[in-house]
Amino acid sequence: MSSETMSSREIIETGLGSIGKVKIIRALAEESKLATIYVLHKKTHLKREDIKNNLDDLVRIGWVTQSKYANVMYGINRENEYVNKLIEFFNDVGYIGQS
Numbered sequence: 001m002s003s004e005t006m007s008s009r010e011i012i013e014t015g016l017g018s019i020g021k022v023k024i025i026r027a028l029a030e031e032s033k034l035a036t037i038y039v040l041h042k043k044t045h046l047k048r049e050d051i052k053n054n055l056d057d058l059v060r061i062g063w064v065t066q067s068k069y070a071n072v073m074y075g076i077n078r079e080n081e082y083v084n085k086l087i088e089f090f091n092d093v094g095y096i097g098q099s
Helices: 008-015 019-030 037-044 048-060 081-092
Strands: 064-068 072-076
Touching: 008 048, 008 081, 019 037, 019 048, 019 064, 019 072, 019 081, 037 048, 037 072, 048 064
Parallel strands: none
Antiparallel strands: 064 072
């Protein structure tokens, strides 16, 4: 199911369905460049397999972009309305930018 055929509720539940996804969104939002699974593993301390599964969902709903160079790279989709509101919320409550 792609984000075009999903309701807002389904998109939000998919995007925020686990603490791992929230950690990945935070890590990517704090990065100024694309990140590999290795970088995400170092920043989130999640298992690589969990990162891959969560990224699949986040890419599917359009919250994360995937680019294939020598390695597969991921970045937050700052053109997505849901992502922008979520990042704004994370900033407002101090979740982003805190150590």
